Amino acid sequence: MTTTGEDHATARGGPGWWTRWRSAVLDTGLAAGSAVECGAEGVRFAHDAGIPAAVGVVFGVLAGSALIVRRKWPIAVVLVSIAITPAQMGYLMGIVGLYTLAASELPRRIIGSLAGMSFLGMLIVMFVRVRQDMQRGTWELGDWFVPFASISIAVGMTAPPVLLGMYVGARRRLMESLRERADSLERELQLLAERAEERAEWARGEERTRIAREMHDVVAHRVSLMVVHAAALQAVARKDPEKAVKNAALVGDMGRQALTELREMLGVLRSGDGRDVRERAAVPLVAVGVAAAAAAAASRAVEDEGAGAGAGDGPCLSDVDELLGQSAAAGMAVDLSVEGETRSYAAEIEQTAYRVVQEALTNVHKHAAGAKTHVRLAHRVSEIAMQVENEPPPEPASASAARLPSGGNGLVGMRERVLALGGVFVSGPTDAGGFRVSAVIPAA
Secondary structure (H helix, E strand, C coil): CCCCHHHHHHHCCCCCCCCCHHHHHHHHHHHHHHHHHHHHHHHHHHHHHCCCHHHHHHHHHHHHHHHHHCCCCHHHHHHHHHHCHHHCCCHHHHHHHHHHHHHCCCCHHHHHHHHHHHHHHHHHHHHHHHHHHHHCCCCCCCCCHHHHHHHHHHHHHHHHHHHHHHHHHHHHHHHHHHHHHHHHHHHHHHHHHHHHHHHHHHHHHHHHHHHHHHHHHHHHHHHHHHHHHHHHHHHHCCCCHHHHHHHHHHHHHHHHHHHHHHHHHHHHHHCCCHHHHHHHCHHHHHHHHHHHHHHHHHHHCCCCCCCCCCCCCCCCHHHHHHHHHHHHHCCCCEEEEEECCCCCCCHHHHHHHHHHHHHHHHHHHHHCCCCCEEEEEEECCCEEEEEEEECCCCCHHHHHCCCCCCCCCHHHHHHHHHHHCCCEEEEEECCCCCEEEEEEEECC
16 A cells, blocks of 8 residues: 555644644744844834834744744735735745745635735835835936836745745645545555455356356266165165176266266366365365275176276267166156257257256155156257156155265256256146156257
8 A cells, every 4th residue: 555645644744733744844944034034124113113122023023923824824924924014024924925825725816816915015115115225325226226126026026936836736736636546546456356356256156166066966866876776786686686787787887977977077177277176176076986986896796897988078968868768777767758859959058958857867866766757858949948757756765765865956056057048947846746847948
């Protein structure tokens, strides 16, 4: 911060009405000099007025001392100097007073009026004094010298201090204006910096939310299916070894698919700033470890471990059939109906539509295991609509048979994804006791 404006004034405080001690010392010195000058001139004034010399000296000292208040009351100082001009004293006070008056913030008409009065008073006094000196024989010049000398002295005693004061005042006001502008710019820069920090913090929060939503969609579905298959594997391990091996293979495949998607996501994160990567990947790494352990344990129970999910650019609507097949393999009765002509959309739209269907199926596995589920896709002119509706589970206890945990973020994540693309998202229970998830996303 610069010491300008109010900070600048308080940093240089002085006594009384002075802003600095240096100003107080200067004014005191000028007042002392003016008092000495007026006191000396008071001797001749007392002689001409026929009063005691001491009275003239005291009068001159008191009048000259008025210069000490020139910064606070410049008009009063100039009026005092004009008042004592007929006594032929106060020349220093007149010059300094006019300078201070011209440099102040007073209106120009007041400065011009007082300067004109001072000039007129000085002109009259000088005319009388020069004429008296010529009559006494002090100067032996022509009659032209009286007006010339009077005008010259009056102009010399009035014009220079007024012009200098006006220049100094204008320069001071310019510096104050520049200082205020610098303060204003500094405050604006500080405000912009604060807003930039707020926007950066908001962007970081949005990015964390997006990554958390993506991690939830990737992990929740795969791991939920793995848990369902693991429960089925435990139930049929002794009764039907071939089916147990098949379920174990499915668990391994799903674990590898989850790892592949997580590696792709973490690869994108590592391409950014290192600090943000560490901050954003702290929680996903835990999920990677859990999925890796589950996949490794399942893979050891399978003879053939060569099949793995290939890397892709992200899920799309063409992968919905595979998604439904995985759910069907986990014991879900699910059917798909497609309306309209199938076509391709932007990658973000297809990925969002896929995630909505995926998360809706995951919720069925978690909360309504064994319930028949209907998936509908509608390709319209300017939008794509999807709906996942499940019937009530055949047995109430089956909903929690696999003991799948729920964080309550699935519906929130789906809503955020759809709304971010300008779509509409609706979810809620049906009259028949099931649950319905519907979303409409603009195609453009």
